[in-house]
Amino acid sequence: MWINGVAAATLPASDRSVQFGDGCFTTARVSDGVIEFLSRHIDRLQRAASVLRIEGVDWAALEQEMVLAAGQQQEAVVKAVVTRGQGGRGYSVAGCSAPTRIVSVSAYPVHYHAWRKQGVKLALSPVTLSKAPLLAGIKHLNRLEQVMIRMHLDQTEANEALVVDTSGCLVECCAANLFWRKGNQVFTPDLSQSGVDGIMRQHLIRVLEATSPRGVHIVSEPPSTLSDADEILICNALMPVLPVNQIDNQYYASRRLYDFLLQNC
Known part of the structure; x- marks a missing residue:
């Protein structure tokens, strides 16, 4: 150091x-x-x-x-x-x-290599993120919410947490950003009120906007929106992209978007 x-x-x-x-x-x-x-x-x-x-x-x-x-x-x-x-x-x-x-x-973190092949499981966290638009998007040193999210996650069998804000809208994971696909449309949560706008999230949005006529839809939606998703993935600068196999009792098999984005990370 x-x-x-x-x-x-x-x-x-x-x-x-x-x-x-x-x-x-x-x-x-x-x-x-x-x-x-x-x-x-x-x-x-x-x-x-x-x-x-x-x-x-x-x-x-x-x-x-x-x-x-x-x-x-x-x-x-x-x-x-x-x-x-x-x-x-x-x-x-x-x-x-x-x-x-x-x-x-x-x-x-060498387990990311295995997770890219195996996929990951998410669990909805009971810890919600506060809305703080002044600080939203940046990675400041006040990470107590993430510490509490991780504490709960460690009590589950999931690999990552699915996190919502105090209004019940999807924001991110404990240490990753979130994307999902429905047909040919790709979505990611709005981070204007809370969450971290990660390096890889920004990169994937640029890739999708350059290669897809529909780009990326930035939305404020509850976790129920994922029930009819065809595919879900998470990302950060280290992963860089991981496919999601399961959220609680819901399973996802497609890797079409994941395979495409992994080639462009």
């Missing part, structure tokens, strides 16, 4: 990421020493920092640190975190002028 370019494993307790979750992050896949979609990961962090009004980040240094972390890895995960840096006890950001950069590298 590197903190502001220096090998280190500890962070001052006064850092605002510790005190308030004041920051953002991204998680990238490394293949043969190269970070996939690197520029988009940097763009994502910059957008989140802009929303959070974190200024003064040395983006060139962060990108170089990510590249160096990935350089000797055949298959791995690089995580980059930007915090507002150290500050006082209260909420005010006055005096916070030195953002903190954190880069770490870890092993790739």
